[in-house]
Amino acid sequence: MDKKQLTDRQEEVLNFIQQFLQENGYPPTLREIGKRFDISSTFGVKRHLDALTKKGYLNILSNASRGITITRNEFESPTTINIDEVNNINKIPIVGRVAAGSPITAEENIEGSIVIDPGFLKKDADSFALKVKGDSMIEAGIFEGDLVIISPKATSVSGDIIVARIEDEVTVKVYENRNQQIRLIPQNKMYEPIVIKNKNEFSIVGKVTGVLRWLN
Amino acid sequence: MDKKQLTDRQEEVLNFIQQFLQENGYPPTLREIGKRFDISSTFGVKRHLDALTKKGYLNILSNASRGITITRNEFESPTTINIDEVNNINKIPIVGRVAAGSPITAEENIEGSIVIDPGFLKKDADSFALKVKGDSMIEAGIFEGDLVIISPKATSVSGDIIVARIEDEVTVKVYENRNQQIRLIPQNKMYEPIVIKNKNEFSIVGKVTGVLRWLN
DNA sequence: ATTTGAGGTGAACAAATGAGCACTACTTTT
DNA sequence: AAAAGTAGTGCTCATTTGTTCACCTCAAAT
Numbered sequence: 001m002d003k004k005q006l007t008d009r010q011e012e013v014l015n016f017i018q019q020f021l022q023e024n025g026y027p028p029t030l031r032e033i034g035k036r037f038d039i040s041s042t043f044g045v046k047r048h049l050d051a052l053t054k055k056g057y058l059n060i061l062s063n064a065s066r067g068i069t070i071t072r073n074e075f076e077s078p079t080t081i082n083i084d085e086v087n088n089i090n091k092i093p094i095v096g097r098v099a100a101g102s103p104i105t106a107e108e109n110i111e112g113s114i115v116i117d118p119g120f121l122k123k124d125a126d127s128f129a130l131k132v133k134g135d136s137m138i139e140a141g142i143f144e145g146d147l148v149i150i151s152p153k154a155t156s157v158s159g160d161i162i163v164a165r166i167e168d169e170v171t172v173k174v175y176e177n178r179n180q181q182i183r184l185i186p187q188n189k190m191y192e193p194i195v196i197k198n199k200n201e202f203s204i205v206g207k208v209t210g211v212l213r214w215l216n
Numbered sequence: 217m218d219k220k221q222l223t224d225r226q227e228e229v230l231n232f233i234q235q236f237l238q239e240n241g242y243p244p245t246l247r248e249i250g251k252r253f254d255i256s257s258t259f260g261v262k263r264h265l266d267a268l269t270k271k272g273y274l275n276i277l278s279n280a281s282r283g284i285t286i287t288r289n290e291f292e293s294p295t296t297i298n299i300d301e302v303n304n305i306n307k308i309p310i311v312g313r314v315a316a317g318s319p320i321t322a323e324e325n326i327e328g329s330i331v332i333d334p335g336f337l338k339k340d341a342d343s344f345a346l347k348v349k350g351d352s353m354i355e356a357g358i359f360e361g362d363l364v365i366i367s368p369k370a371t372s373v374s375g376d377i378i379v380a381r382i383e384d385e386v387t388v389k390v391y392e393n394r395n396q397q398i399r400l401i402p403q404n405k406m407y408e409p410i411v412i413k414n415k416n417e418f419s420i421v422g423k424v425t426g427v428l429r430w431l432n
Numbered sequence: 433a434t435t436t437g438a439g440g441t442g443a444a445c446a447a448a449t450g451a452g453c454a455c456t457a458c459t460t461t462t
Numbered sequence: 463a464a465a466a467g468t469a470g471t472g473c474t475c476a477t478t479t480g481t482t483c484a485c486c487t488c489a490a491a492t
Contacts, residue, residue: 065281
């Protein structure tokens with residue numbers, strides 16, 4: 001059953017309903033939808049809604065005005081927090097940067113930016129954000145998919161959460177420099193600290209100054 | 217101006233509308249409100265709505281069915297503007313504190329603002345942020361001092377992290393609505409779920425759509 | 433004693449709104 | 463070539479729903 005397959009038109013309609021709801025706090029009427037798409041007949045609109053209902057995207061109350069409900073089938077997630085499968089590599093794609101800063105490694109696909117109110121925090125302008133992959137920092141409240149905000153200028157001391165580069169990989173860990181030995185300590189009992197032997201292959205990208213997470 | 221002063225009856229009606237919206241995704245009609253309170257005439261209901269409108273709690277569209285909008289004056293911060301016209305950036309005001317442990321009263325002190333690139337964030341413009349106090353959500357990665365970003369319009373389903381009001385206090389918990397019973401579930405083994413008995417004293421402030429944490 | 437305001441009834445009415453039918457046009461599938 | 467699916471028009475029709483009026487009750491204020 002390929003119920004999920006929507007036509008372009010149907011998707012447009014669905015998007016409009018979603019947007020309308022968001023902006024107004026109540027669903028649109030058939031005629032309001034029609035007006036948006038230059039559909040003069042309510043019947044034409046209704047058939048779009050029927051199609052969307054049949055495909056499981058909407059729920060419509062009979063004879064009730066504005067009785068449209070969007071069924072959120074995508075997220076039916078349980079309440080628990082995922083201690084998911086062991087994901088050894090903490091690869092962090094770059095998602096954006098705030099200001100023109102020192103360019104960091106490879107993939108520079110900017111997806112957006114985060115700007116901090118200067119009155120709220122005296123950040124340096126070179127900060128940028130990376131998306132976290134892996135679960136080695138969950139005990140520090142940093143989960144997969146979170147954005148970490150990184151200050152490349154800040155000096156790091158033992159105990160700070162940092163972003164480090166080891167060879168060609170970038171990882172988030174707690175920094176520890178004790179007796180000339182540098183260790184990167186995960187915040188997850190399932191992982192072991194990383195001991196840096198060859199300092200040539202290691203560098204500190206920056207200090208983590210913030211964590212941002214979007215739900216849903 | 218004692219505009220804010222509501223009668224018991226008016227407050228009941230307001231709570232019902234809020235709850236109805238939450239549960240159904242669209243506002244109630246006059247008759248649906250009337251049925252709930254055993255008010256046989258729509259005129260009686262309408263005068264409640266008019267009173268609530270006059271006092272600034274509602275917004276009603278003339279001649280539109282279900283055209284009720286709740287104006288969130290409890291958390292509304294007139295001093296902040298949601299859109300930074302220069303940079304086309306969405307600004308999210310930071311309003312007060314929410315208790316994640318034992319609920320505390322939300323103070324209305326604005327502590328700053330977060331600015332988010334709109335392309336990065338498809339949330340509604342009514343979002344605001346609260347600072348978390350307490351540790352009842354640490355297993356969900358929400359710690360004391362974190363800012364939670366709240367969407368007041370979003371409808372919540374079981375499993376969502378929400379901000380709820382219980383009597384005069386505000387708290388962050390996982391929402392669960394099962395078999396007509398609403399429970400607020402902490403994400404910390406040391407706390408017990410809160411069972412909602414009196415629905416009149418409970419309302420959902422909004423859904424948590426983001427978490428932001430500053431280190432140092 | 434009178435006024436005022438909150439809360440309510442019952443009925444009537446107009447506007448808003450969803451439901452449905454017959455028919456057209458176009459594209460894709462069979 | 464025929465059938466099926468999508469998209470739409472114009473038009474009814476029945477409900478749903480908001481608006482309004484005259485009138486009532488009760489408690490608090492003047």
